[in-house]
Amino acid sequence: xxxxxxxxxxxxxxTTRTRLIFFxxxxxxxxxxxxxxxxxxxxxxxxxxxxxxxxxxxLSHLFGxxxxxxxxxxxxxxxxxxxxFSTLLLVGLVTVLGTMAGVFGGWHxxxxxxxxxxxxxxxxxxxxxxxxxxxxxxxxxGLQNAIIALMAISWPKYARIARSETLVQKEAPYLxxxxxxxxxxLKIVFKHILPNIIGPILVTSMLDIGTMMMELAGLSFxxxxxxxxxxxxxxxxxxxxxxxxxxxxxxxxxxVAIFISVMIxxxxxxxxxxxxxxxxxxx
Amino acid sequence: xxxxxxKVSHLTKVFTRKGQPDFTAVDHVSFSIQAGECAGxxxxxxxxxxxxxxxxxRLLDPTGGSIVLNxxxxxxxxxxxxxxxxxxxxxxxxxxxxxxxxxxxxxxxIGESLRNNGRSRRETRDEVARLMEVCGLSADxxxxxxxxxxxxxxxxxxxxxxxxxxxxxxICDEATSSLDVTIQKEIIALLNKLRRExxxxxxxxxxxxxxxxxQQFCNRxxxxxKGKIVEQGEVDAVIRNPQDPYTRRLIDSIL
Numbered sequence: 001x002x003x004x005x006x007x008x009x010x011x012x013x014x015t016t017r018t019r020l021i022f023f024x025x026x027x028x029x030x031x032x033x034x035x036x037x038x039x040x041x042x043x044x045x046x047x048x049x050x051x052x053x054x055x056x057x058x059l060s061h062l063f064g065x066x067x068x069x070x071x072x073x074x075x076x077x078x079x080x081x082x083x084x085f086s087t088l089l090l091v092g093l094v095t096v097l098g099t100m101a102g103v104f105g106g107w108h109x110x111x112x113x114x115x116x117x118x119x120x121x122x123x124x125x126x127x128x129x130x131x132x133x134x135x136x137x138x139x140x141x142g143l144q145n146a147i148i149a150l151m152a153i154s155w156p157k158y159a160r161i162a163r164s165e166t167l168v169q170k171e172a173p174y175l176x177x178x179x180x181x182x183x184x185x186l187k188i189v190f191k192h193i194l195p196n197i198i199g200p201i202l203v204t205s206m207l208d209i210g211t212m213m214m215e216l217a218g219l220s221f222x223x224x225x226x227x228x229x230x231x232x233x234x235x236x237x238x239x240x241x242x243x244x245x246x247x248x249x250x251x252x253x254x255x256v257a258i259f260i261s262v263m264i265x266x267x268x269x270x271x272x273x274x275x276x277x278x279x280x281x282x283x
Numbered sequence: 284x285x286x287x288x289x290k291v292s293h294l295t296k297v298f299t300r301k302g303q304p305d306f307t308a309v310d311h312v313s314f315s316i317q318a319g320e321c322a323g324x325x326x327x328x329x330x331x332x333x334x335x336x337x338x339x340x341r342l343l344d345p346t347g348g349s350i351v352l353n354x355x356x357x358x359x360x361x362x363x364x365x366x367x368x369x370x371x372x373x374x375x376x377x378x379x380x381x382x383x384x385x386x387x388x389x390x391x392x393i394g395e396s397l398r399n400n401g402r403s404r405r406e407t408r409d410e411v412a413r414l415m416e417v418c419g420l421s422a423d424x425x426x427x428x429x430x431x432x433x434x435x436x437x438x439x440x441x442x443x444x445x446x447x448x449x450x451x452x453x454i455c456d457e458a459t460s461s462l463d464v465t466i467q468k469e470i471i472a473l474l475n476k477l478r479r480e481x482x483x484x485x486x487x488x489x490x491x492x493x494x495x496x497x498q499q500f501c502n503r504x505x506x507x508x509k510g511k512i513v514e515q516g517e518v519d520a521v522i523r524n525p526q527d528p529y530t531r532r533l534i535d536s537i538l
Contacts, residue, residue: 172381173376173377173378173381173382174381174382174383174384174385174392176340176342176374176376176382177374177376177382177383177392177441177444178384178395179342179369180340180342180369180372180373180374180396181369181392181395181396181399181444181448182366182367182369182370182395182396182399182400182448183366183395183399184362184363184366187399191384191387192384192386192387195384195386196384196385196386
């Protein structure tokens with residue numbers, strides 16, 4: 001008889017917490033950079049120096065200079081304010097407004113719910129970015145209008161999540177108990193429903209930061225976002241694309257900045273999703 | 284006090300659904316509970332027990348009939364008025380763990396009705412501690428979350444929550460059904476203790492499908508079958524001499 005072999009199974013170590021801290025810190029650094037960007041630039045990002053135009057990356061200008069001789073590193077750093085800050089503003093606004101609409105519809109049910117959901121269907125029926133371009137085009141360019149346009153295309157997603165979660169929670173026995181405790185509708189919504197539905201909504205919005213940043217840059221690239229001379233990353237790329245062959249660094253440096261920050265926020269979103277989902281972590 | 288603690292007359296609930304025949308879940312149910320009395324409502328699952336109590340607590344709107352609590356008609360009350368009524372009527376739910384908000388501590392849940400009725404944070408905390416002691420829970424349970432305690436402990440907390448506002452009528456909707464037999468016994472003992480402490484004040488409507496438990500615990504029994512009350516009377520009399528064929532079957536099944 002053969003001896004039974006004992007197999008040991010390697011338990012994968014849970015790295016979610018470590019990843020969360022790591023990406024959290026990276027994201028925080030980005031945000032802090034965008035808040036204090038004016039103090040971090042080696043040169044004045046708007047100072048033109050035509051003698052030094054289109055200079056390739058060197059020790060004095062790490063990312064080179066653009067066609068007017070402005071230091072690209074400074075412009076990328078200053079651009080983080082427009083890009084990161086407006087993205088966070090956009091995601092924050094759309095999360096709050098979408099959730100409000102969804103909870104309102106889910107809580108009231110009946111006709112209000114139907115009307116709200118049909119409206120959100122209408123918004124979802126258009127291809128997202130094309131619709132945003134149309135809205136931004138009608139409103140005219142500018143970062144503010146680009147934010148409004150992107151809010152218009154992205155609120156239905158939040159409204160739908162919030163609505164379906166509210167419908168689930170609405171039937172829970174603990175809400176009946178809260179009602180019997182004499183809590184009014186406002187208290188029930190804010191104290192009982194919101195804390196119980198906020199998890200999946202927060203995860204969605206974290207995952208959305210990367211997408212929104214891209215779409216905002218996309219609108220700016222098309223000339224519907226930030227207006228020159230604002231150093232927004234998307235519009236900078238668009239502006240310099242004629243120089244792609246002669247001075248590629250002018251296009252590449254904001255591109256790399258978008259790439260890195262989108263990646264950081266996406267990975268942070270993924271990590272938060274893993275962290276919030278207890279099934280993927282055990283108890 | 285001559286007027287009954289609760290008087291329900293011709294209470295009816297009809298569920299209508301498109302493309303389906305109307306379903307009468309509760310059909311002209313009438314009964315009353317005197318102050319200090321404990322009435323048992325029994326019936327098989329699907330007989331409409333929960334629908335009846337959901338209508339009495341106004342979590343569900345009745346199709347017809349009236350509900351009178353201490354001489355006050357609450358059938359059509361809404362909003363603020365209704366919230367005042369809940370100070371006199373409380374309910375213990377069938378599923379203890381789910382009747383507490385998973386994001387709030389048990390202490391918060393128990394104290395919610397006190398806070399809503401204008402007690403200060405400190406008063407509420409002291410009262411919650413006292414209630415938990417009455418219900419046999421140690422003080423540190425106040426800071427625990429529903430998923431951190433057992434079903435029996437959670438049900439004790441639910442009873443503490445129901446008693447917090449000192450109601451005149453306590454409705455127990457199958458409060459012991461999801462618990463195992465020994466814990467069930469403890470909860471019944473707790474309810475009995477509370478009844479004796481409060482003398483004649485607290486009336487209880489005890490919903491149950493276990494006629495043996497009703498016999499132990501209640502003065503009077505109402506038998507609900509397919510949405511109608513088929514028999515009611517003193518517990519012992521009904522059990523000794525059942526009139527309705529369903530009641531007979533119910534009693535035969537446990538003997």
